[in-house]
Each structure stands twice: as C-alpha cells, then as structure tokens.
Amino acid sequence: MTLGRLALRNMLRSKRRTLLSTAAIVVGVMYLILGQAFVGGIEEGIVQAAEDGMTGHITVRVDDYPTTGLSHPVDDLLTLTPAAKALLDDDARVAAWVERTVFVATLSTGDDSLRIRAIGAGARDAEVFQRTTWTVEGRVPETAEQGALLGAGIGRMLGIGVGDRVILRTRTHAGAINALDVAVAGLVQTGNMALDGTTAWLPDALARDLVRAERPTHVGVRLKRRGQAPAFAEALRAAVGDGADVITVQEETAELLRMQQIRRNALNILVGVLLAMSALAIANTILMAAHERVREVGTLRAMGMTRRRIVALFVTEGAIMGGLAGLVGLGVGGLGAWYFSENPIDLGALMQGVDYGNIQFSAYLYTAFDPGAMVLPFVIAASTAVLASIYPALLASRLEIADAVRAE
C-alpha cells in the first residue's frame, strides 16, 4: 500500500470539493499559457509587421528622419557610399537589399482626397519586404504605366476599385508641387493595419518621377536571419558614414516591445492573484480534509506512521491535485495556444478606422505556440499546490494521537 495510492483515494472521496478547489489552478495555468502565447504572438506580430512593412531587417535612411506620424520628407535624399554598397553586395549575411523612395502624397479621386504614404519600390522590394500575408486584388504594378497599388483600406475609404484612375499630388525634392494621373493597378490587403489604410506602392520609376528625385530616401536590407541584424548594422554604420542612420528591426520595435513587457507583467500579476486564490482553495481543502480525518490520522499514527509520513500523505494529496489541475490547464491552454497559432484572430475587421500612425501592427493576432514554455506554468501550479498543503499537513501531523483515535 503506497502513500500515493492512499493519497489518491483520499482525494477522490470528496470529488466535488476537489474539483472546485482545482478549478482555480486549471484556470490559472490555462490563462498563463494562453496569455503568454498571445503576448508572444503579438510581439512576433509587431516585429514581423515592421520587418515586412517599412523596416526590413535593417533600414538605412537620412539622418534625423522623423519617426512619428505620417511624415516622410524628401528634402534630403540618401547617398550610399561605395563602401556601403560593396558591403551590401558582397556580405554573405545579406539576402537582398533594395532602394525605396518614400514620400507623402495626396490621393484624390476628384470628389474625395486622402493624405497617404507612397512607397516607390524597386524590383527586389518583395525579396526584402516579404509579401506572404498579402492578398492582392488586381495586380502589383511593375511599370510606371501600370500605375499604383493601393492599400485596401484606402480603396474602401474612397470607394476606389481596380482600373479606376486617381490623382497623386506631392511636393518634389526641390519643393515644387507635382501631380500625376495614375491608374489603380490593384488593391492590397497586407495584413498590416497601418499600411492598409495609408499606403500606396508605386514602381520606383513612377515614384521618382513624382518627387523628381535622383536618389532614394531609404534602403531596406534583408538578412539571412533576423538575429544577424545588430552585428551587421554595426558594420553598415561604419560603411555609410555620417548623414545616414542605420536602424535594425529590433531597434525600430523596441519601444512597442517594451510596452508589451508591461502587458506581460500585468498578465503575470493577474496569474499570480489567480494562483494565490488557488493556493488558498487548496490549503482550505486540505485543512478541511485534515479536520474531517482526525480519527484516521490518529489511527495511522497509532499504527506506526511517523509525523513525516503524515505530512507526506497530505502534501501528496496537494501535489496530486495541483499536478492533475496543472495537466488539465496545460492541455486546454496548450490546445488553445496551438489552435490560435494556426488560426489567427482577424483584427482588421474589428479595428477598422483606428489611426495607427507609423505603428506597424499585424492585422492577424496569432499565438506563439511553444511547447517548452508550458513546462513552467505546470511546475508553478504543482509547486503552488504542494506549498499550500504544507501548513494543513503540519497541523494534521501534530495531532495528539490519544485524542485523535477517539475523535468523533
């Protein structure tokens, strides 16, 4: 007759009470796993949106470039040094790089107009700013004659369809006003809410024609791995010299990720409260069990069970409760985390009309499913249950045997 078997039988004698006590742990573990997975997913979504939207793994832009609001001046253009070009062309870490001309334009249909961001994209743009989440109605224009690709949000707002014509008006590099009548080649849903409602993509030649610029405003770089960005950025900074900023995707998203840390901390506090509640529930359950089983405890002690084994018996009951509840929470939370990693929540429809400015944010809320990250919540749950059962176990072990065996 093992202690574990006896503990299991004891635990099952008040099934309803055990279930209620363990429910808090189940919810706590589930909430922790799902919450962490969503926070992780949001973090990855932020980085991914920046990576595939405006930053790539690394972006090079003119010094003191504005980083807030819809502001993309073309007064200063980017000049890449020969050393920087050589590094971008020859370094084995570089998968692709591309020049971009980014500017602000007013898009007009005749009746309505909207201030937008226009991106003049070079031929290799899709290699640097990957388009795996893009859904395009119409086509992505490759020549100036084919016109522009508009974010689907712009199309919705102004009632523009594929094949319509719009006027793009902007200030040139020299400060003059220029406008062109362009065809709408396509409408794109990028999966990045900040881009869909504000951005148009133009063939680079069309963009440069509009702003009359000989040189780009940005260079985007894709490396073989995101993690290589900080080290490569150091080398690139040395090569580009003064007058240009080299920004990594990690730097670009650092502020948002810091905000995410606040969210993560808030989640941890909530989970802490839940676990504290579940610890109290388990302590109460074990305490009630100890009170109800005074005579049994006395009998076990009379039969030769030591105080330490009585403590072990009650702690084992707590551990079984915590372990089983942890497993259920892990199962449900893990299943949810896995499901939402495969089936994201589409925030696009929920958050239409929200102004994101320059904040790159994925329209799809995924979870970051990491089986390894589920071990800790399970360990925390089981440990909480064990710790919560120690005090009642100690009380039970200190009963006077002579009185306990005759307790009613």
Place this chain on the structure above:
Amino acid sequence: MAICELKGATKTYGSGATEVHAILGIDLTIDAGEFTAFVGPSGSGKTTLLNQIGCLDSPSAGSVHIRGKATAGLSDVKLAGLRAEEIGFIFQSFNLIPVLTAAENVELAMSLAGQDGGHDAALALLAEVGLEGLGGRRPNQLSGGQQQRVAIARALVKKPSIVIADEPTANLDSDSGRAVLDLMRALNEKHGTTFLFSTHDPMVVDYARRVVTLRDGAIVSDERRGAAS
C-alpha cells in the same frame, strides 16, 4: 516474561489549582500472553493507562518499559517504529480507513511494519478471522462485527507483542461481541499475543484471565484467574 512494565507511571493534566492526575504512581507488570481486562468507572484512568502502554502518550512522571525498553525520551520516529512493530490497536469504533478495502487496511498495517507479503498475506489473515471472500469490501460494506474482525486482523498482521483493545465490544451486539472475543482468545492461545482490554462490558471481564480495577487513577485491585471462563 514481563513484556511491559510501568513504574510509578503518572499522567497529570493542567497545573496548580486545575491539576488533575489521570493516573498516579502506577506500578504494573504485564507478562507475555496475558488476556487482561482493565475495568473501572469512567474517568478512573483505564484509557490513560492503556495510552501509556500503547505509546500513544507519555507519562508525566515514572516510566513505561516495553520489552525492557524505556519509552520516555524516544523520538517520534522510534515511538512510531515501536507502535508499528510491537503494538496493535483495536478501537471501539473500529477505526478502519474508509477509502481502503478490508484487505488494503490490513496491507497498510503490514507496510507500516515493514513486512512483505502483500495482498495474499492480507487475504489469508482475513480468512483466519473469518472474513474469507470479503477482502475486497470497503468498511461501509461490512457489519460492525465484520469491521471489528478486520481491525483484529489489522492489529495482528504484524505479529505484535501487545494488542490493546479499547472497548472492543461497545459498538457490537452481544452475539457479535462474543464472536469477536472468542476470536481474540483463540488468537491469544494460538499465537501467544498479549491482549489488554479497557472495558465496561461484563462479558469481556468474563473472558479475561486477569482483571485490573482502577479508581481515581490508581489500581485498587488486580485479580488473576487460573482458567479462562
């Protein structure tokens, strides 16, 4: 041979004006194989005395020796070991573990005494106390007499030197009580196990070969009988 010896055993509760002596200066020797009843009115000290012998409690003064070993000053682990190996208990309310079957109750006692044998040994012992085929039943599926037989099997499974039975027939009808007493005496004669009873039941007194009468915490008579009734 003395299996248990008390010298000046005293148990005092409270202090000063509220001081009460549950037993006071008791000298007593129990020999191996005795079948002894402790009688006396409620509050006379029967249970306190048996608690001292059973190592469930320690004396405030005096000494208790089990098989020549003083129990005073023993650690919890050593006292538990002594109870597990040398002393079996039978209680008025049977005190079986309700979540375990009859056989598992017996197995648990074996396991605490560090004995091998497992389920088969438990079933064999249950058969010896007349519970053949009932090993799989939980206590609530057994009659009072059957439960007390399980308790007897549980007390005897470790082949203890002493079995302490606290009012063993109090919750049984007279037929079941007699059957239980017959069983205990048969086991006493077969294995030489010492049985000590605390009782108010005249039937238990009739079965005893020695009757120790207590009053106000002291032994007032100690009658030995030549033959069993």
